[in-house]
Amino acid sequence: MEDNECRDGRKKVRLANTPLSASQILTHILPSGSGDAENLQRILRLLTSYGVFSEHREFGGQMKYSITEIGKSLVTDAEGLSYAPYVLQHHQDALMSMWPLVYEAVLDPTIEPLVKVHGKPAYSYYGKMPEMNGLMRKAMSGVSVPFMTSVLDGYNGFKGVKRLVEVGGSAGDCLRMILQKHRFICEGMNFDLPEVVGEAPSIPGVTHIGGDMFKSIPATDAIFMKWPVLPDDSNESQRTRALLEGDIFVMTIYRAKDDNSEMKILIKAFLMRKILTSIYEIIVFRWVGHRRKSFQSTNLVSDIQVLVEKLVEGLLAVYHQRQKQISVFVEDEVKTPEFPDEVGFIFSPRKASTCTSDEEAISANEKANALPEFSLTHGIKTFHKDGFHDFGSARLDGENTWSVVSKEAKALVHLNENALCSSSSQPTCKANKSGKDAQKSRSPKLIAVSCKNVYIWKLDFTF
Numbered sequence: 001m002e003d004n005e006c007r008d009g010r011k012k013v014r015l016a017n018t019p020l021s022a023s024q025i026l027t028h029i030l031p032s033g034s035g036d037a038e039n040l041q042r043i044l045r046l047l048t049s050y051g052v053f054s055e056h057r058e059f060g061g062q063m064k065y066s067i068t069e070i071g072k073s074l075v076t077d078a079e080g081l082s083y084a085p086y087v088l089q090h091h092q093d094a095l096m097s098m099w100p101l102v103y104e105a106v107l108d109p110t111i112e113p114l115v116k117v118h119g120k121p122a123y124s125y126y127g128k129m130p131e132m133n134g135l136m137r138k139a140m141s142g143v144s145v146p147f148m149t150s151v152l153d154g155y156n157g158f159k160g161v162k163r164l165v166e167v168g169g170s171a172g173d174c175l176r177m178i179l180q181k182h183r184f185i186c187e188g189m190n191f192d193l194p195e196v197v198g199e200a201p202s203i204p205g206v207t208h209i210g211g212d213m214f215k216s217i218p219a220t221d222a223i224f225m226k227w228p229v230l231p232d233d234s235n236e237s238q239r240t241r242a243l244l245e246g247d248i249f250v251m252t253i254y255r256a257k258d259d260n261s262e263m264k265i266l267i268k269a270f271l272m273r274k275i276l277t278s279i280y281e282i283i284v285f286r287w288v289g290h291r292r293k294s295f296q297s298t299n300l301v302s303d304i305q306v307l308v309e310k311l312v313e314g315l316l317a318v319y320h321q322r323q324k325q326i327s328v329f330v331e332d333e334v335k336t337p338e339f340p341d342e343v344g345f346i347f348s349p350r351k352a353s354t355c356t357s358d359e360e361a362i363s364a365n366e367k368a369n370a371l372p373e374f375s376l377t378h379g380i381k382t383f384h385k386d387g388f389h390d391f392g393s394a395r396l397d398g399e400n401t402w403s404v405v406s407k408e409a410k411a412l413v414h415l416n417e418n419a420l421c422s423s424s425s426q427p428t429c430k431a432n433k434s435g436k437d438a439q440k441s442r443s444p445k446l447i448a449v450s451c452k453n454v455y456i457w458k459l460d461f462t463f
């Protein structure tokens with residue numbers, strides 16, 4: 001059967017997307033003949049203004065409607081996925097009820113509107129509501145599966161990783177797809193809130209682990225985070241700690257810029273004006289620690305290019321806009337940290353791994369150059385409050401995600417620089433503080449163990 005055909009009982013039906021009038025559509029959705037075609041027409045017109053339908057006016061006839069590419073993305077695909085749960089998720093009563101309080105975020109940014117209405121932040125609230133939780137997982141699958149399909153189509157940045165944790169992985173779709181493609185990753189852990197993983201489907205090779213990423217996360221070779229949450233009520237050191245548990249990350253942020261873009265229209269359509277529609281962000285952290293030597297070569301750059309291409313492609317796939325020309329701008333709002341000398345790239349071989357090596361495994365040469373692993377242990381790690389680092393106590397409330405991420409990124413870089421200094425004793429390292437106090441307050445040992453380097457990239461693209 002072709003793509004635009006389906007079976008209706010024994011009959012083969014061709015889905016031609018022929019424009020239909022409101023009353024024709026009504027006969028399909030309510031065969032009993034009930035319903036009000038005029039009111040349906042009003043809804044169709046509204047949705048047309050959001051790009052979900054196209055209008056076709058026949059001379060002297062009724063207005064007819066066909067579904068657009070945006071509209072099609074709301075229709076479930078062969079895997080039962082679509083963008084619809086994402087739209088529904090944002091329009092649940094529980095979320096809609098905070099909109100009348102949005103202005104209060106201006107008056108008093110210390111408590112977000114959702115907390116004012118429900119007494120707790122979004123994810124804690126979802127956790128108590130099985131229906132909301134389920135919808136959230138479906139929404140994430142619908143958005144992330146087509147996106148990851150495209151990313152993984154050519155992106156090979158997981159080389160050398162044997163054990164991978166996805167932090168905030170929801171139902172674990174991204175991890176499942178990564179493992180399906182990269183067979184050399186022998187262990188996957190999907191780490192999310194207990195209520196979320198408790199209902200997640202079982203995935204071969206993946207262990208679902210419930211917990212709070214701001215307290216501890218499983219130790220693995222690498223951490224993958226896509227679309228993580230950075231709530232205002234966690235302080236910088238908690239966030240940083242969670243992220244520093246892994247090795248090296250590349251963080252990429254994408255957002256639509258152009259007001260007239262299809263993307264923007266789509267987002268508007270999805271979010272129906274009620275949500276902050278101006279920024280669409282996707283954040284991907286990627287571990288690249290094992291590439292110790294090659295980091296300063298073109299490998300990273302080309303990997304990033306591939307990543308960028310794939311992410312952009314992924315977005316295009318999501319929106320069925322593959323053919324559009326795009327231009328990518330790399331902004332220097334946040335500077336890519338200068339790479340330290342070779343010694344800055346600390347490699348921590350994981351002794352416990354029993355996976356079979358393949359052509360993508362770390363070379364013997366790299367292993368010879370590796371520094372010994374310090375004290376990483378496998379399994380869940382817990383951190384104590386006194387181990388946290390103070391990056392300044394500026395409140396993050398009210399800041400947009402990007403500025404929060406940016407601030408966090410700077411803190412990571414700063415922290416990393418100190419870690420490198422303390423672990424390598426390099427005379428060229430510039431510590432911001434010196435003397436016993438500084439050493440003590442930064443707890444360098446922990447950082448040296450867990451943090452290798454951080455690369456920050458910010459990219460905007462315009463359709």
Ligand SMILES: C[S@@+](CC[C@H](N)C(=O)[O-])C[C@H]1O[C@@H](n2cnc3c(N)ncnc32)[C@H](O)[C@@H]1O
Pocket residue numbers: 123140141144167168169170171174191192193196211212213214225226227228229
């Ligand atoms: C926007 S979703 C992203 C899901 C998935 N990474 C994706 O891209 O499809 C954010 C996820 O972070 C999880 N999350 C929120 N707070 C968390 C916490 N403190 N610890 C662990 N996971 C958390 C949520 O339950 C949710 O599944």
